[in-house]
Amino acid sequence: MADDANKVNGADEAPIKERVKPDPPGYFEGESMTRRHVFTVASQALGGLAAAGIVLPAVGFAVAPIFHRGKERWEGVGPVSDFVEDTYRQVVFTETEGIGDAGKTTAYVRKSSADLEEEPGKFVAVSNRCVHLGCPVRFVEAAGNFICPCHGGVYDFQGKRIGGPPVRPLDQFQTRVTKGQVEVGPRYSVTSQMEPVRARDPGEFTGGIWEYLYPPRPSTFPPP
């Protein structure tokens, strides 16, 4: 290095006493980085690397649940004969395990109806979670509607919104029949045309461009 520097400075021809002293020490003409600059950049890079080594796992730890999908959970809610076509039966089952009663949720279950152009022989489980802000809705038998007590959301017999602030029809749960028992499974949302999509939170629109503005979360199950 020092030899190079001397060559560049034209020191070869000059006697030793007349050689130019590099200033700052070690400088030679044409160098792109000073020694000080190299060490500054290197120590900052090392410090950044060390900080990233601590921060990234910690942040990942906190945001990991966004990408984690739990185990599919199915729970029997009663024999097939319990459910009819023209009205709902209220069932309570566990949606989230490990938090006791707080993890339970309510669904309204009925047999699929030919009058509503639904696939015969299936069961429909409508979530009681209002899609406005998540309050519990109630099925009012006399009106044949779901009504939310919080802000006056009203849904028809199928769960389609007919009044109030909700943004889409009521969510549903997947259903299946095992050994004569009706079982409810993961939650899914529907569009205004009753097409199933991945579960959305209350307050989020579904269908069309809204599928991009409120993207499906990796933590939800694919729709049936």
Added chain:
Amino acid sequence: MPSFPKPKIPDAVIPPPLRKPAKPGSAGTPKGQAPSDLKESPERRSAGDKLLEVGKEAPIDALGWVDQRLAASGFLTGMLFRKVPKGTNWFYTLGSATLFAFIVQAITGVFLAMFYVPSATQAYSSIAHINNEVPFGQLVHGMHKWGASVMVILVFLHMGRTFFFGAYKYPRELNWVIGVVLLILTMTMAFTGYLLPFDQRSFWASIVGININGTGPVVGPYLSDFLRAGPELGATTLARFYAIHMLLVPGAIIALIGAHMYLVVKLGTTAPPWVKAERPKVAAPVSQLEAGANGNGRVNGDRAPGAPVDGEGNGAA
């Protein structure tokens, strides 16, 4: 403007290098003044008196010892005896009141944490235990619960005072920004703390609150999942809210309050908008007098009552 006598700063809080040297003939430091008393009445200085004198000096000596090493007295006297503008009134105490509310929340929160169990199955019963069985538990819990509302109200009043007095203007914009971040953090504290009792009210309020977060486009759904630590509100949600409420946000609030108060002391406070600036009374140039004569003959600095006052005078004192 009435002039008040300058507060006398006790010698004890001034580090020795900064103390004024004693004038010849006058009493110097306590150690130097002793002999004159002794000469007159040596018999009165019993051992008890000596002990008393040493006892009286001890706190000052201790303070001096600390300050010699900390060198904080200059900063403290500068901060505590700083000048405030004319017209400073009770509205200016809202910031300190908010700080006091925060300190109450911090202290009661620490003691609540000694009994609270952040578990979905035990949180509710631990709160019931605090309220019903722990001595003064209901009081401490009540102070924390009602103090939270008090703090939110005080924050808004403080913000309103700053806004209506125009105290957010240059050079205090950064302090306004820090204050807004503190407002958001205070709301975060209120939101996360609401879930902790884990009763019906907190459960449903948190669900509604998280769902409101979820209505933000594109990032909203992910934000909801982050807050809940999953697709549904569960046991991890409570632990997460507890950690945010106990560790994450309080640290940020304390740091930002420090920055907020540093800027208040550094930049000074503003005068209320109704206090007119005092302008030096100087003879107006002839040209201005002539211009003024066309109107009502007044010159600058001698306004008609109710005439608009420009903002120049509202700067820091």
